[in-house]
Amino acid sequence: MSSIAQKQGFGAMIWDYLTTVDHKKIAHLYLTSGGLFFLIGGIEAMLIRIQLMKAGNDFLSAGTYNEVLTMHGTTMIFLAAMPILLAFMNAVMPLQIGARDVAFPFLNSLGFWLFFFGGIFLNLSWFMGGAPDAGWTNYASLALASEGHGIDFYTLGLTISGFGTLISGINFLVTIINMRAPGMTYMRMPLFTWTTFVASALILLAFPPLTIGLFFMVFDRMFGANFFDVANGGNTIIWEHLFWIFGHPEVYILILPAFGIFSEIFAIFSRKRLFGYTALVFATILIGFYGFMVWAHHMFTVGLGATANAVFALATMIIAVPTGVKIFNWLLTIWGGSIKFTTPMIYAIAFIPSFVAGGVTGVMQAIAPLDYQLHDSYFIVAHFHYVIVGGVVLAIFAATHLYWPKMFGTMLSEKLGKITFWFFFIGFHLTFFIQHFLGLMGMPRRVYTFGADQGWDLFNAISSVGALFMAIGVIVLLINVVITTVKNERVGNDPWEDGRTLEWAIPSPPPFYNFAQTPLVRGLDTYWIEKMEGNKEGMLYAEPLEEIHMPNGSIIPVIMSFGLFVASFGALYFLDGDKSWPLPVLILGLLITFGSMLLRSLKDDLGFHISKEELIEDAKGGKMDGSK
């Protein structure tokens, strides 16, 4: 069905994407909208660096700076990093385990559209009376005191997009548990699938505390509840706990898939089996578990008491152990390999020292007494940008180059890719390395300007120049994407020539049913085993060619999410009390959502079958080698 739609016009293509339940197309949607939010967040970062370029700058007012700062953090974490990683999970994970789609294709689409409308809602705050301005952590005392609707946009927007993420997480869990091809045991799963699995489990367990926190916040701000209001017997620290019980696992939700991507890259371009696969798997699971036992290290200076600080300090330091195991395994994977320095591999190699630097400053901050000195200074800013940019963003760029051919059927230019890398990598270290020292010199976080007599001028100027380099890197990447798309040189199944896992055994991009016949898995690095044994087809089959049952597309997820989007506006303005339209809008939005749920429940949709003849036709039509 969707293969026919590809040959139609622009309108048909839009409709195809709106109604798609195909995990590969949802991956495109995640990548495009996540990329868009990444650019928005990047522009906000540039505004911050322009403002801090020199002492006493008045480029942004103090209030606007708070908004830009808050939206930069919120956008980058919730709307850019996570969705882009979800894009790669969607695009690659089902292929790696030999599945035809995720377990719940409809929910996959619903998850995307909820995230999308939540993100749009949050960003519309810019045009509707001011963005949220209490930092991405939205600490309760500050947030409750914030005037206007900024914080309400934050709480409602994140609630909606949080639904979406939770749905995607559960979907991936069910997919990995139930839909692995015959022979694909847990200990034969590629590491990216493993990290997707653990990250999804973290989503499942970590998002409920955030939802509860946001729920309390909504009630406090909109309905006069007092969960966080100290004057009325509430406790403002509860928000910090709830936020960080979510927030710390959240950073592992981001970094674990990044680890998975790099594990794939190291094995592919060292042309070696991953060193210590079992250790890597167990390190991933351990990091997932420890992630829930360390949240209070964000709150050392709150005054939890010496015992609590000591317990959480120790727990935090323990995390360095499984992470160290991973680092050494990657190094030993490269060691003695026949290395190819492709763009993804360069990112992967650059990731190791960058991430280790971020990890080491992390352990420094785990020492509670030292954290009293470092807290709320630029040292912290430097630390978390080293782990998030040096870990997650480098992984995102690496995966963009690595999986672009699998997702779109064309290769990004290696030359431009390397230019992007060098601009971005140098810019990244230039921007953030020096911020460690700014922090040690006493420069506080989140402050919109600084005085000329404090000796921070030069380092801030250098930091801003670095940000410019990063921006140039991203622009080169965009140019690369445009050029590649226009050139449209199709590639075959295994464009990197050293693919190890199942996704490289099928055409790029794969047919919409992925595998005409479900593959039989005989070991780790399935495709590599078959290649080494001279199997021309790239895989063994677990079943004869039979007709395939596929789900129908549906527009309902879009409508369902749009209903919540509409209802949010009603809820947001309802409590102003001076307008008559919010209540009808609220009701209308909820009617749309529940109406479409009802429709979905009552209407049977049994999907369709692809006949054997069509499959044979597809295989003959030269499609199996990727050309049209």
Place this chain on the structure above:
Amino acid sequence: MAHDTHTHVRSQAEYEYVRRQRAKEMRNQLTSFAMMIFLTLIAFTTVAADFSPYLITPIILLLAAVQVVLQLYHFMHMSNKGHGMVAFFMFSGMFVAFITILALVTIVWW
């Protein structure tokens, strides 16, 4: 997916086996049902006997935990095959919730 549905005719031996299994399961359920009633009786007795609340509260909580486990394993079929992943995720979730509550109780509310 009609072609995935297999109709399978049971042999006599299989039939006997399934029967035995079911009888065993039934016995298990009845035993745990009796145990649960007994545990509930203990809980009521501690309250009726007017013990100190500091004794009653932990005892009742402990009995409740035991009952939950019995319920899950004998009535909600977690003792059956193929429930390993379910058990893993449930216990992970309980573990996370426990850590959270423990921390909030000791740090914030104590």
